[in-house]
Amino acid sequence: MATPSKILLTVNDTGIVRNKEQTQETATRTSELLQENHDKHHVLFNAAGFHNHIAHDLLTLYGLGATTSQIEKRYNDNLSYQRPPSSSKTASIEDMTIPETFTKHLGKQQYYLSYLRFFQQQMEEKGWEKVLQDYIFAGDERADDLLGRMYAGFLHPIIHLGFGIEFNQPAMIAESLAEACIHDTWTKKLLLQAEEVAKSSPSSTSTTLVETLHSIRADRPLSTAAHWTDNNKISDGILVRAPSSMLKYATQWVVTTETLDAKTTEMINTSIYFTASAQRPPKQVKMDFYYMHCVNSSIFFPTFNNLSWLSVENKVRLLQWKGYLDLTMYASRRSPALLLDEIIGYMPVRSGKEAEWEGVFERLFDIEDDGHAVKLGRAVRNGQLMSDQAGNGEGGLMIKGNMWENIGNMVIDSVEDDGAKWGRGVGFDEAWEEYGNRKERSPQQT
Incomplete structure (x- = not known):
């Protein structure tokens, strides 16, 4: 079962555009690659804020019926320029539950992993639907701020959210929330x-x-x-x-x-x-x-x-x-x-x-x-x-x-x-x- 920290595709998790059926072998291997990306890579691949598209790419290929070898090749082609999610600046999950600390680190990409772990814990406790209700759709100042950030970066956070929901992967929904948190506010x-x-x-x-x-x-x-x-x-x-x-x-x-x-x-x-x-x-x-x-x-x-x-x-x-x-x-x-x-x-x-x-x-x-x-x-x-x-x-x-x-x-x-x-x-x-x-x-x- 897919969880806020574990990616697990089934042959039925192929999205809303049907092209070709998927195999269990490809579902398993794609899940492994997406898990590796989740564990080892930042959602932005450089300090300039360029986005890591591996998850989007692999889910699209998988959903349309690409083979295991085609998905593996695309993953390997885009592996070399990724960077790890951690940095010297982190905040504990406990610290992130403090509203002032949560707000203080918004817009700072070095806190991506801190936000990711925080939202994963929140989802383990409440479920991803309730977390989205509280942090994106509540209509209060905090939720409006994060909803606005979802549309930043040429819509990448909301694209990431969409993939997580469409393909039934709570871990990607957690990634999307953390991604929104490290984007700016002009949108x-x-x-x-x-x-x-x-x-x-x-x-x-x-x-x-x-x-x-x-x-x-x-x-x-x-x-x-x-x-x-x-x-x-x-x-x-x-x-x-x-x-x-x-x-x-x-x-x-x-x-x-x-x-x-x-x-x-x-x-x-x-x-x-x-x-x-x-x-x-x-x-x-x-x-x-x-x-x-x-x-x-x-x-x-x-x-x-x-x-x-x-x-x-x-x-x-x-x-x-x-x-x-x-x-x-x-x-x-x-x-x-x-x-x-x-x-x-x-x-x-x-x-x-x-x-x-x-x-x-x-x-x-x-x-x-x-x-x-x-x-x-x-x-x-x-x-x-x-x-x-x-x-x-x-x-x-x-x-x-x-x-x-x-x-x-x-x-x-x-x-x-x-x-x-x-x-x-x-x-x-x-x-x-x-x-x-x-x-x-x-x-x-x-």
Whole structure:
């Protein structure tokens, strides 16, 4: 049985996107590798705050049916640059139960192991559901602080939480809470401020996310507020030069208890739309690295919605905050033109079974990667499943029909292509100059 300190996958713990069945051998070996990662590695692999993606990568591969050898290879490929979870600065579990000590160490990555052990003990005593209720969803100052930090670091803590819940691994849920504790607070400030604006001027109607994206692009002071020289394009750009406009547009998208399911599908579909359609023809097709995280986190919101113990009001809040951040992320890369024809008219590099979903996944299993690409492929497939269930083309859903497999092929073709795997700041001219001077597309792709 999986516990707050022990990772144990079964053949049934394969997540919400079905591709191929898993074997007991692969379940056992993947559990061993995830346990090694849990015991021996920090959730951040360097002092700059870059994230350890091993757990995300291995669970995605496992869930989609990768073999033991494919999972072992990916683990070994990303092993060398990890670092241990401990440091010279630690606090005991007893110390962390003191509210002042718990708060004092927030935002400091050297206390990751202290927070991890603390949350593991809390889960042993109360169960992981009660710990999440107390520390993330209680609605008090402490919980709001940690919930805001869950959206920091390009959504990595909430991605980690989603994997832990989806794959029934309390140890990963403990990791996600500790990860949130060592992130900063600028996302919390943005999200709470947006929430306050929405409460002070409640709207009886909601624009679609797509409509709001187009409004943001048309607002030139906002869409150009982020500068290439900004260290953080949101906190140092958008929130300095155009905060009021950003909050005005973000809060036009409204989630209610009645619209939760429809708005969840809309968020998923739209994050994939703006990530895949933000291209620069005739340059190579590349997905923007930052937008990609909006997609990779989108897959977990149906899982959050299915939690029987979580109030619908908290589910609404989770989704509402995701929408606020997605819209702000779009603006932060200078609100590029969204070219739907880039998706509709895309010609996959390969044909036949290699261009179908099972073939796309097999190719994603075998590339050299840290997990971003296969997560993106799985999240796009989830978008198709969710949108098909809702009814394509309704409620602001731009992606439909054969666009889904086109996007799946755009993902794998772009990372198999030469040069950098990802675009970085697709709306910035400087990004195209700095990151590899993308070659023009091959004749097949024009």
